[in-house]
Amino acid sequence: MKSKCFKVFAAMCVAALAAGMMAGDPASAREKKDPDTLVVANVYDAKTLDPYATNDVASSGAMLHIYNRLVTLNDKNEVVGDLAESFEQLDDLTYRFVLKKGVKFHNGEELKASDVVFSLKRALAPTSGAVKHIVGAIDLESIVAVDDYTVEVKTLFPFSAFLPSMTHMGGGAILNEKAVTEAGDNYGMNPVGTGPFKLVEWKRGDKIVMERFDGYFGDKPAFKNLIIRAIPEGTNRTIELESGNVDIAYQITTNDVARVEANKNLKLLRLIDNSTAYLGFNCEKAPFDDVRVRQAITMALPVPAIMKAVLRGVGAPAVGPIAPNVKYSNKGLEAMPYDVEKAKALLAEAGYPNGFKTAIWTNDRKVRIDIATVAQNQLKKIGVDVEIQVLEWGAFLEGLTQKKHDMFIVGWTCQTPDPDMAVYAPFHSSMKGNNNFTFFGDDEIDQLLEKGRLIADGPERQDVYYRIQDILRERGPWVFLYNDEQVVGTQDYVKGFVPSPFGFHALYNVTFDAN
């Protein structure tokens, strides 16, 4: 009895192990299982589907398929009409939008100017703080419906980034007044838009299921069902992609890039996005209130080499505050010079010949901790003794707001294609403690940032933003670390998918290759 039991057990173990070792690569040529359904693996689930209540990437990615905006961006990052048939700037402050006729919401209501007025006013309401930084330039009192299909809006000041800001997924989304009023507090779970898909089911933390909206005014998607799953584990997203359970997987981790590339059934798409990770200084706290100390630390860090070691080929070393896919990013900039001797001399000149003790704060993202660790080693060379403090995200943000930090590593994402969004909030002195966590204040920068908002696009505006980039490199409130990269894996049969530098991607253009 004993030996029989043991034999059966041993045989089972051996069989499982052998099967494990002998099983080949599960990847073999495959076809799309269900040609009417697109399944996407995202990292996080949406927080809410009320566009003004959040500004996170996962929610925006889902809402992109449910809502439309008055204007949107074309392939060349130019502002073009979406719900607006036409739009024009009447004077420095006033914009007129003429709506397309016959556009239907998912609840059957027709889009009218009153919905636009309602939406913009709701976006400006105190309860819609998540998009306030996007729509804050609109004068609330000025929003009027001229007739059923015409809306006029004034900005509080001449604002050349107004139209690009209206392409923002959250701030620019147009809602149906009746649907919002009827749903009340539950609107975030019961969204009604004019987009190509309508919400069918949302299993929180698991998946969002959408269905093609047959009354959509634009080109209808080629597939009927869209499922966006939340799979936080990076390895699992790749495995789901490899096993054919999902058609597209976002944020393929660095460890899995080679595996996806090597798989003949899969494609890997990569695009440098609009985020810039940086090492910031608290510019109002000694010794970082001295520009020479900031310059010395910048010079002591060989950023391209650090990024090569830490990022292992994903993302790109940043050279300035404006990410490469944002308008007026100066493509001619080079990496900041690495010069330990000069850094020591600058520190001595600033009164710290023997260096000093300080701390780098970061949240628990591994890449940032790795960067802090390498920086800690590098800065020893100039006598700067760094302690690394890893904080939980909420505590980290709160500490930054309260100016308790020395140095910190964090990122900033430009959520519109206009450079104003990339540099105004993090560097204008009026934004100290808000998004300007370095507490950097510089009269020249303030004036240039304000000027950049006022003048129309053209060579003069380009000069303003080039100058801003030069000054920020020189006065060093940030050590520019890297621009992140969108790394998306898709099945080979997926066509028409183009990653977006904003981090959330349009799926309605996807088709399946019928091979």
Next chain:
Amino acid sequence: MFKYIFKRALMLVPVLIGVTFIVFTMLYITPGDPARMVLGEQAPQESVDQLRQDMGLNDPFLVQFGRYVYKAVFHGDIGRSYITKRPVVQEILAAFPVTLKLSAMAMIIAMVIGIPCGIVSAIKQYSLFDNLVTIFAMIGISMPVFWLGILLILLFSVRLGWVPPSGFDSFSTMILPAVTLGAQSIAIITRMTRSSMLEVVRQDYIRTVRAKGQKERIVIWKHALGNALIPVVTISGIQFGILLGGAVLTELIFSIPGVGRLMVESIKMRDFPVVQGGVLFIAVAFCVVNLLVDLIYAWLDPRIKAQYVS
């Protein structure tokens, strides 16, 4: 008996008030502003301040706590999620069936494997089988859940392609998470059954039964097992309670939308009402499981039942 159950249910009240107070205090002193987390790091400070005011977060601690308890007791309202604006009860009830299913499957696997292994180990003490079971039990207790989960995914999903690596909507997707979650319980139940059984089979009444010439099978199944199972029931109950509240890692690894994951996400987002509600819910579930265990005791052992009745 009903009187006893009623008494036990009444004892839940101070437990829940205590749990609520501790969780409320811990969240209150946790750094990180819920309003900031809701609006995102790019939202202007005045919007954040406004939202804090609307959420009642500027009120003193005792006012906030009092309001929470008052609403919970008199209106059955434990708040709405800051993020989704849905009632917390609805959020938890959407996630709980998933966790319950997962924990129940894990527990069934643990008992079906653990108890027989423990019994055979005890009967055949120091045999090869006993030694093997001991080794596997040690591995099961020591192996971290996240590591075991990933190993299982690698073998059964990636190499063999037998089951999907994530999700929780069909039987095949439930197997790996249930085994992962249950592994530690299998080990614990096996060890407990073995030691409890060893203790029982050495007692005088078993010797007497054997001396009377009773068949070994009957000695074990009829006379020994009943008594040996009492501590096993305790430990299984505790394990089940732990699984209900502690399936966080398994739910994260396998992308399962259960209570554990809801709690982690809510803590990250500073969605305080959901965290408070979730902890309360887990506390209630734990107490109910404990009560059930006590009732099973009474059923297994007439002496305990007699105590209740008196």
